[in-house]
Amino acid sequence: LEQWDKEYVWHPFTQMKTYRESKPLIIERGMGSYLYDTEGRRYLDGYASLWVNVHGHSEPELNEALIQQVEKVAHSTLLGSANVPSILLAKKLAEITPGSLSKVFYSDTGAAAVEIALKIAYQYWKNLDAEKYAGKNKFISLNEAYHGDTVGAVSVGGMDLFHRIFRPLLFDRLPSPSPYPYRMDDLGDEEAVKDYCLSKLESLLEIHSAEIAGVIVEPLVQGAAGILTHPAGFLKGVEQLCRSYDVLLICDEVAVGFGRTGTLFACEQEDVVPDLMSMGKGITGGYMPLAATITHDKIFNAFLGEREEHKTFYHGHTYTGNQLACSLALKNIELIEKRGLVAEVYEKAERLSAKLDALYELPIVGEVRQRGLMIGIEIVKDRTTKEVFGVQEDVISRIIQNARDKGLIIRELGPVITMMPVLSMSDEELSMMVDITYRSIQEVVQ
Numbered sequence: 001l002e003q004w005d006k007e008y009v010w011h012p013f014t015q016m017k018t019y020r021e022s023k024p025l026i027i028e029r030g031m032g033s034y035l036y037d038t039e040g041r042r043y044l045d046g047y048a049s050l051w052v053n054v055h056g057h058s059e060p061e062l063n064e065a066l067i068q069q070v071e072k073v074a075h076s077t078l079l080g081s082a083n084v085p086s087i088l089l090a091k092k093l094a095e096i097t098p099g100s101l102s103k104v105f106y107s108d109t110g111a112a113a114v115e116i117a118l119k120i121a122y123q124y125w126k127n128l129d130a131e132k133y134a135g136k137n138k139f140i141s142l143n144e145a146y147h148g149d150t151v152g153a154v155s156v157g158g159m160d161l162f163h164r165i166f167r168p169l170l171f172d173r174l175p176s177p178s179p180y181p182y183r184m185d186d187l188g189d190e191e192a193v194k195d196y197c198l199s200k201l202e203s204l205l206e207i208h209s210a211e212i213a214g215v216i217v218e219p220l221v222q223g224a225a226g227i228l229t230h231p232a233g234f235l236k237g238v239e240q241l242c243r244s245y246d247v248l249l250i251c252d253e254v255a256v257g258f259g260r261t262g263t264l265f266a267c268e269q270e271d272v273v274p275d276l277m278s279m280g281k282g283i284t285g286g287y288m289p290l291a292a293t294i295t296h297d298k299i300f301n302a303f304l305g306e307r308e309e310h311k312t313f314y315h316g317h318t319y320t321g322n323q324l325a326c327s328l329a330l331k332n333i334e335l336i337e338k339r340g341l342v343a344e345v346y347e348k349a350e351r352l353s354a355k356l357d358a359l360y361e362l363p364i365v366g367e368v369r370q371r372g373l374m375i376g377i378e379i380v381k382d383r384t385t386k387e388v389f390g391v392q393e394d395v396i397s398r399i400i401q402n403a404r405d406k407g408l409i410i411r412e413l414g415p416v417i418t419m420m421p422v423l424s425m426s427d428e429e430l431s432m433m434v435d436i437t438y439r440s441i442q443e444v445v446q
């Protein structure tokens, strides 16, 4: 298998030497908070299998939901017909998402859910008044933003590595600074950083609002950017600016949604209701690819009309509204509610934060950021200068490998070690995750 993996499977980011040369971790099965490799070794899933797993692996009730649905039907198309789980799920999503969000467009990856939100926003203005809004073709997103890898989604990304080569193909984007208090301390405290970022966004909107279709943000935490936890009130400020300057607000809840930050959706914490919201990852509890974009009636109604009016949204995936995925999502949400998982995440995260503070004993830990069960540890060479280690020094990947050797899966995002555990992890397992991470960092420093 190891040989065939190298020979036949194109993994993401394969240019990295560490991926090419290291022994691949080949997972064979999972149970609860653990994954097991082909040699029977056990790993604590401190990454929730790329931020998706909610109730643990091989969860009996989710397994049963899948079996029950597959015995009825696995898939039929949503183009020209409907199916039971996708109807029930859409109704449920309308009930649990904030405000009057009520129209659900299904897709299968977070990037597609974002891309659909962008396309809807772009077309919405044309549908309202093609002449008046002819210029509303651009998007604002934050520095270092990550919203997925399709050409549309990567357009609003702020990571040069991901989009540089495709630049001629991309939507127009205007970047706005993201609040990153740790590296913006020359501006003052968190509040000052928030005010600065909001004032920069306002300046952009003042000049460009006639060209802006929408502003896209990850509510509360920029995940892939390195778990950048935004100061309180930032998201609310973004919402207020969108309303004042008549641009749509798109919240990308792909990473933060479904309980990860201690509320079902992160935007609830600031009482924000976006015009469009994209969801994915945890929606099926980490079982199957499913994503959704939800919007309100005002936007949906702008797409109604006869074919010759060109108001239709011409976007339709083959597997849109897949029955297996939708029935899993329904069961996932039912279990979240039945088990009080969201409140539990909040409380577990509170208890974990004291434990995380111990990481500051390690001299290369610059900052520990946490929101719910999203944790980022920024590793620096020098706490005063905040200089990061060079790629050649290989510090971060050695820490990650060290953790893996000790039976823990975590990952790095640039200079940040990130932990995004399975949401149902027990306090003991969460403690073990932090302990192993602590030792993995400590040993590399020595």
Ligand code: PMP
Binding pocket: 108, 109, 110, 111, 112, 114, 146, 147, 148, 149, 218, 223, 224, 252, 253, 254, 255, 256, 280, 281
């Ligand atoms: N948006 C955000 C905020 C994400 O974190 C991700 C994935 N990490 C995506 C979109 C893209 O989701 P997917 O990988 O399922 O396409």
